[in-house]
Structure formats: C-alpha cells, structure tokens
Amino acid sequence: MDLNNKDTHAYALLHNAYVVNHIREFEEPLLRAGVPLMTQAAAAIAHVACGVLASRPENRPRNQRIVVLCGSGNNGGDGLYAGAILADKGFDVCAIAVGATLHDGGLAALLQAGGKLFHLCDFFDTPDSCDGSIEGHIVKSTPAEAVELVSRADVVLDAITGIGAQGPLRGVAKELVNAINHSEAWQSCTQSTDRAHMQCDCTESPRPSVIAVDAPSGIGVDDGSMPGDMLAADVTITFGALKPCLILPPACFSCGRIIVVDFDFPLHTASPVARAMDADIARKTIRLPQHTDSKYSRGVVGLITGSAQYPGAAVLSAEAAARSNVGMVRYLGPDRASNMVLAQLPEAVLSPGRVQSWIVGSGVPDTDDAYDTQREHIASLLKRYTDDAAGTDLHDVDTVEIGAAGNNDPERNDIPSSHHGSATDIPLCVDAGALSLLPQRVSGRVIITPHSGELSRLLKRYGETVTAQEINAEPYRWARRIQQFTGSTVLLKGACTIVVGPDTNGDIRTLTVDSATSWLATAGAGDVLAGVMGALLAQTEAMTDSNSSTPISTVDIAASAAFIHGNAARAAAGMRPWSLTEHIRRYDKNVNFQVTQPSTIGQPIVASELIGSLPQVVEALFSDSVS
Numbered sequence: 001m002d003l004n005n006k007d008t009h010a011y012a013l014l015h016n017a018y019v020v021n022h023i024r025e026f027e028e029p030l031l032r033a034g035v036p037l038m039t040q041a042a043a044a045i046a047h048v049a050c051g052v053l054a055s056r057p058e059n060r061p062r063n064q065r066i067v068v069l070c071g072s073g074n075n076g077g078d079g080l081y082a083g084a085i086l087a088d089k090g091f092d093v094c095a096i097a098v099g100a101t102l103h104d105g106g107l108a109a110l111l112q113a114g115g116k117l118f119h120l121c122d123f124f125d126t127p128d129s130c131d132g133s134i135e136g137h138i139v140k141s142t143p144a145e146a147v148e149l150v151s152r153a154d155v156v157l158d159a160i161t162g163i164g165a166q167g168p169l170r171g172v173a174k175e176l177v178n179a180i181n182h183s184e185a186w187q188s189c190t191q192s193t194d195r196a197h198m199q200c201d202c203t204e205s206p207r208p209s210v211i212a213v214d215a216p217s218g219i220g221v222d223d224g225s226m227p228g229d230m231l232a233a234d235v236t237i238t239f240g241a242l243k244p245c246l247i248l249p250p251a252c253f254s255c256g257r258i259i260v261v262d263f264d265f266p267l268h269t270a271s272p273v274a275r276a277m278d279a280d281i282a283r284k285t286i287r288l289p290q291h292t293d294s295k296y297s298r299g300v301v302g303l304i305t306g307s308a309q310y311p312g313a314a315v316l317s318a319e320a321a322a323r324s325n326v327g328m329v330r331y332l333g334p335d336r337a338s339n340m341v342l343a344q345l346p347e348a349v350l351s352p353g354r355v356q357s358w359i360v361g362s363g364v365p366d367t368d369d370a371y372d373t374q375r376e377h378i379a380s381l382l383k384r385y386t387d388d389a390a391g392t393d394l395h396d397v398d399t400v401e402i403g404a405a406g407n408n409d410p411e412r413n414d415i416p417s418s419h420h421g422s423a424t425d426i427p428l429c430v431d432a433g434a435l436s437l438l439p440q441r442v443s444g445r446v447i448i449t450p451h452s453g454e455l456s457r458l459l460k461r462y463g464e465t466v467t468a469q470e471i472n473a474e475p476y477r478w479a480r481r482i483q484q485f486t487g488s489t490v491l492l493k494g495a496c497t498i499v500v501g502p503d504t505n506g507d508i509r510t511l512t513v514d515s516a517t518s519w520l521a522t523a524g525a526g527d528v529l530a531g532v533m534g535a536l537l538a539q540t541e542a543m544t545d546s547n548s549s550t551p552i553s554t555v556d557i558a559a560s561a562a563f564i565h566g567n568a569a570r571a572a573a574g575m576r577p578w579s580l581t582e583h584i585r586r587y588d589k590n591v592n593f594q595v596t597q598p599s600t601i602g603q604p605i606v607a608s609e610l611i612g613s614l615p616q617v618v619e620a621l622f623s624d625s626v627s
C-alpha cells in the first residue's frame with residue numbers, strides 16, 4: 001500500500017468513511033451493469049466465517065454451528081447467501097428471520113443447501129420459490145427458542161440491517177437482540193469495549209463469535225450513534241468502503257475488527273465524512289533535527305498553563321512539550337508553578353520571548369470566582385485571536401505582562417523572521433480552564449480541546465443546551481456543531497478522539513484517533529496532551545519556516561498529538577503500539593481472522609508516566625512497527 005499517496009484507492013479503502021448516500025451512488029452503476037455484488041459479498045462473508053470458526057478456542061470441538069440473523073432487505077440477502085455457501089461446505093446453518101419477508105433468492109439458496117429457517121413473525125410470507133421439497137425446513141419459532149439457537153451457535157452472522165437501517169432497531173429485531181444481550185451466554189462473558197482489550201475472558205463457555213454484515217445492526221451508520229439495542233460484533237465485514245459508524249465513537253467500539261471488501265468503488269469521486277488517523281499522518285508532523293539547527297529553529301513552545309491552585313499541570317504540560325521534539329519550552333506562570341517546572345525541567349525558560357506555538361489553560365481555573373493571574377494573561381492573549389484583532393503582532397508577548405520575569409531574551413531574534421505575522425500566525429491551543437475565555441469566533445489555527453463536560457459548558461454559550469452524556473452519545477454531531485460556531489479546530493477528547501476543522505483548502509476535515517487505551521482516563525492526561533500539542537504545533541511551524549515541506553493542516557497536527565499521546569499511554573501501560581492496519585484490513589483470501597488478541601491488557605498508569613514514553617513513540621513513528 002502506498003501510504004505516501006493519500007489519493008490512492010488502497011489508502012482510501014482503509015481510512016476513509018463515506019455516508020450511505022455516497023455508498024449508494026458508488027454501487028448503483030455496478031448493479032446496473034449486472035456486477036453480482038451480493039454474490040461477491042456472500043462469498044467473502046462465508047470465507048471470513050470459516051476463518052473465525054478456525055480461530056475459535058479449541059475447547060469447542062465442533063465449531064460448526066452457524067446462525068444467521070436476517071432482516072428482509074439486501075443485508076439479510078447477503079447473510080442468506082453466505083449461509084448457503086457455509087451449508088454447502090457441511091456446516092450446520094440456520095437462519096432466523098426477524099421480518100415478515102426475506103430475500104427470495106437468498107432464502108431459496110439457503111434451503112437448497114440444506115439450511116433451515118426459523119421465523120419469528122406471525123405473518124411470515126413464505127416465498128413462492130420455496131416449494132414443498134423443503135417442507136419442515138421452515139419453522140415458526142419463539143424469541144426464546146431463537147435465543148437458545150443463537151446461544152448454542154459458534155458463529156452468528158448479524159444480517160438484520162445494513163446501510164438501509166432507519167433509526168433504532170424496532171419490533172421483533174429489537175426484541176431478539178435485546179434478549180440475546182441478556183442471555184446467559186452473553187452475560188457470562190465480560191468483554192472490554194476497549195478494542196485493544198477485546199477478548200472474551202470466559203474460555204470455558206465462550207459465547208458465539210459475532211460477525212456483523214456490512215455494519216452491526218441497530219447503529220447509526222452515518223453518525224456513529226447507538227440509538228438503541230444492538231449486537232456488538234467481534235468482526236465487521238463491510239462492502240465497498242468504510243461506513244462512518246465503523247470509525248466514529250461510540251459505535252466503533254462495537255464493531256470489532258473490520259474487514260473491507262473492495263468493490264473498486266471510485267472512492268476518489270466523493271469526500272469522506274471522516275478518516276481514520278494513522279502513523280503516517282503523525283510522522284509528517286515530526287521535524288527531524290538538522291545539522292544547521294539551533295534550539296530556536298527546532299521550535300519554541302510557549303505555555304501559559306498551571307496555576308497557584310493546580311501547579312502540577314504546569315509541570316506535566318511543560319515536560320510533555322519538552323519531550324516531544326522541540327528546541328525550547330517557555331513557561332509563563334505564577335511563582336509556585338514556575339519553581340516546580342524548573343525543579344522538574346531545568347531546561348525550561350521562564351522569561352517571555354518569541355514562541356512558535358501557544359498552549360493555554362491546562363490547570364487553570366475555569367471561572368473568575370477567585371482572581372487568577374493566569375486567566376488574566378490568557379484573556380489578554382486570546383483577545384488578539386478574535387477576528388477583529390488580525391494584524392496584531394503576537395510575538396511581543398512581554399507586552400502582555402506575563403509572569404514575573406520581564407527580561408527580553410537576547411537570542412529571541414533567532415526565531416525565523418517569517419514570524420512577525422498577524423494574530424492568526426501563531427497557532428494556539430486553548431485547553432481546560434481557558435475554554436471559558438475563548439472569543440466567540442476564531443480562526444482554524446486555534447485548537448480547542450474539550451472533553452464532553454467542557455464542551456457542554458462551551459455549547460451553552462452558543463445557545464445549545466446539551467449534557468455531557470448527550471455529547472458522549474453523539475460526539476461527532478456536537479464536535480461539528482462547536483466547530484461551526486467557533487471556526488476553530490476542535491479536538492473532542494474521548495476513548496476515540498474526534499478532530500474536526502478546516503484543512504489547508506478551508507474544507508472541513510474530520511479525523512478519528514483510536515490509539516488511546518482506557519488506562520488513559522486518569523488525572524493529568526489532558527495536560528500531557530496539551531504539551532505534546534504545543535510541541536507539534538511549534539515544530540510544524542518551524543518546518544513551514546524552512547519551507548521544507550508542504551503545509552500540514554491544523555486538524556492533522558491536533559490528531560497527531562492525540563495519536564502520539566495515545567501510543568505513549570499504551571507504551572507506559574506495557575501495551576503494543578496501536579496499528580490501524582491490524583485493526584482495519586482489506587479482504588483477501590489470506591486475511592487473518594483472529595478474534596482474540598494475544599496482546600497484554602496493559603496495566604494502570606499515571607499521567608506523568610506517559611512523558612517518559614513520548615521520545616520512544618516519536619522514534620517508533622519512523623520505524624515500521626507502527627502504522
């Protein structure tokens with residue numbers, strides 16, 4: 001795969017997610033030309049099912065019972081044809097119909113191959129094609145019997161709904177999926193939703209492996225929401241292109257490993273709604289040192305972080321920045337925090353001077369209840385980032401009267417001259433307490449890094465009343481909304497982080513970053529992320545100064561910081577680096593279907609441990625071990 005060319009089909013197939021309307025546009029001419037897409041899809045599903053069966057724990061000696069949950073649309077048709085292929089191979093296959101009808105051809109094929117059908121609907125309409133020869137192979141069943149069948153299966157194909165799903169599962173489909181999730185087989189398996197931990201820890205009585213056909217039924221295909229009951233998958237086999245739900249939270253946590261069947265869709269003709277972040281993008285944000293370098297040319301980060309109340313955030317953000325490949329860190333803050341920074345990082349410079357990026361707000365109180373000098377300084381800096389402040393020289397930060405030290409750094413003029421620019425020239429990241437100081441409207445060069453609670457408060461300022469819980473249920477929707485309100489680049493923190501903002505052409509670009517581990521949900525992790533962000537912003541600025549590369553969008557830089565941060569957490573927790581290609585694969589005959597993962601589950605970490613891992617994560621970006 002040519003990872004250097006973002007336009008290649010192979011790259012788009014594994015990274016770019018397209019909405020249902022685009023998928024329909026892609027498939028339409030192929031179907032019109034008579035390309036047997038359903039047959040191809042079914043063959044791939046059957047092959048994947050065989051692989052999954054072969055990879056299941058050996059304490060299930062038969063490993064041959066397959067249940068297909070079928071809806072009445074083409075998704076059900078895929079499942080039925082796949083069931084027919086598997087029945088032909090000698091597996092014990094039955095389908096469970098949740099609707100009043102089924103795909104005619106698919107059902108006929110299944111029955112002819114020796115499969116059975118159980119239907120749950122009182123008004124099931126047996127197709128004419130199913131004549132008397134298959135009598136006894138179509139059986140009316142109850143939900144309880146269906147759950148029993150499912151529980152005794154080795155593999156379940158979830159073919160209830162695909163891209164034709166409308167809203168949450170309803171009727172019999174909802175009832176069945178709900179009952180399966182509450183069945184003993186499912187309840188006895190505790191499964192982490194962290195993809196890296198994904199393994200069934202009940203080896204004595206493993207539940208069936210679930211293969212979702214195209215997408216797990218019941219999830220919001222276009223927006224990654226989970227509006228109701230759904231069956232979490234171990235593997236999702238998807239057709240033609242990634243769907244947004246496969247990479248957007250929260251749905252992405254219920255999709256398992258993803259296998260994409262290539263139908264040669266002209267992917268380059270449509271804009272993806274979201275893209276999966278990978279090491280290749282992160283690598284481009286690292287400026288390797290050169291023999292002509294000075295500390296200034298490698299990037300200088302300015303931090304207005306920490307406070308008298310939370311001085312630890314100053315240490316974490318400053319050290320994380322210093323360890324993420326920059327020449328210098330300037331820290332500006334109250335005495336207590338400054339002293340702590342200096343004790344931990346004697347290399348830090350505590351005087352004002354020129355910087356190539358600003359990080360503000362980590363560890364700063366978020367209200368003006370008590371007077372705080374940091375808030376005052378940040379407010380004064382942020383004023384220059386409002387639309388009407390364009391043209392202000394931001395390099396003379398000493399005029400902002402930040403910190404106790406007022407001496408000019410004699411070497412400050414070593415910062416490249418291109419940085420005598422306007423207000424939006426120095427990229428800035430607004431974190432934590434500074435979010436409440438954000439001007440109404442800023443440029444895309446301003447990154448905001450809220451978690452859902454902070455985003456809830458921020459949205460209120462723009463007239464939207466939405467709780468953190470509601471944001472967690474639809475993070476993509478709310479990340480886009482705040483991006484539209486503010487104009488900024490938005491990094492919405494979460495187990496899968498979403499980054500939305502303008503690309504270098506001004507078009508909105510969304511990246512999802514899935515490298516984190518749930519061990520990362522710990523105090524101070526956000527301060528470390530802010531430091532990494534500052535370092536990447538400063539060094540990409542330094543790259544632009546030396547004209548050594550094409551411009552990198554702020555979205556990519558923000559996503560890269562989250563990616564590196566996530567992998568640092570994984571390293572600190574003793575886990576392997578996250579790998580996109582391990583998680584999302586193109587279908588071919590040799591694709592690996594392993595459901596359980598031998599990787600360690602990792603161990604608890606504290607935020608300061610991430611910092612020590614940052615240099616090795618940066619180094620690993622340039623080796624082949626991360627992708």
Ligand SMILES: NC(=O)C1=CN([C@@H]2O[C@H](COP(=O)(O)OP(=O)(O)OC[C@H]3O[C@@H](n4cnc5c(N)ncnc54)[C@H](OP(=O)(O)O)[C@@H]3O)[C@@H](O)[C@H]2O)[C@@H](O)CC1
Pocket residue numbers: 023024027037038041071072073074075076077078099160161162163164165166167168169170171173213214215239240263
């Ligand atoms: N893309 C490609 O190239 C290819 C696509 N292919 C496949 O076609 C699939 C799309 O098929 P599709 O258009 O027939 O829609 P599909 O997903 O079966 O859903 C419609 C059915 O679901 C039902 N239903 C809807 N919402 C529901 C709910 N909330 N709760 C319960 N039921 C609900 C709805 O019921 P109704 O509303 O009609 O009562 C109807 O019966 C696609 O995902 C892929 O698998 C492959 O064959 C080959 C190549």
Ligand SMILES: [K+]
Pocket residue numbers: 075158159160161162212213214215216217
């Ligand atoms: K499905």
